[in-house]
Amino acid sequence: MPIFEYTCNQCKKDFEKLVFAGEDKNISCPNCTSKDVIKKMSATSFMGASMGKCATTFPKGAS
Ligand SMILES: [Zn+2]
Numbered sequence: 001m002p003i004f005e006y007t008c009n010q011c012k013k014d015f016e017k018l019v020f021a022g023e024d025k026n027i028s029c030p031n032c033t034s035k036d037v038i039k040k041m042s043a044t045s046f047m048g049a050s051m052g053k054c055a056t057t058f059p060k061g062a063s
Pocket of ligand 1: 029030034
């Protein structure tokens with residue numbers, strides 16, 4: 001299933017969304033519910049997804 005990364009134009013938040021065919025025109029920001037979002041089409045989202053999750057779950061107070 002395709003998971004795309006989006007950036008919200010309103011609150012500038014990045015989020016990932018599971019998008020089925022034909023539903024990519026009704027994406028709304030989970031933070032502010034704005035539909036003014038940009039789909040990030042970079043190929044790095046595939047590679048970065050697993051790495052990003054590791055980074056975000058890593059405790060920030062470790063250092
Ligand atoms: Zn937003």
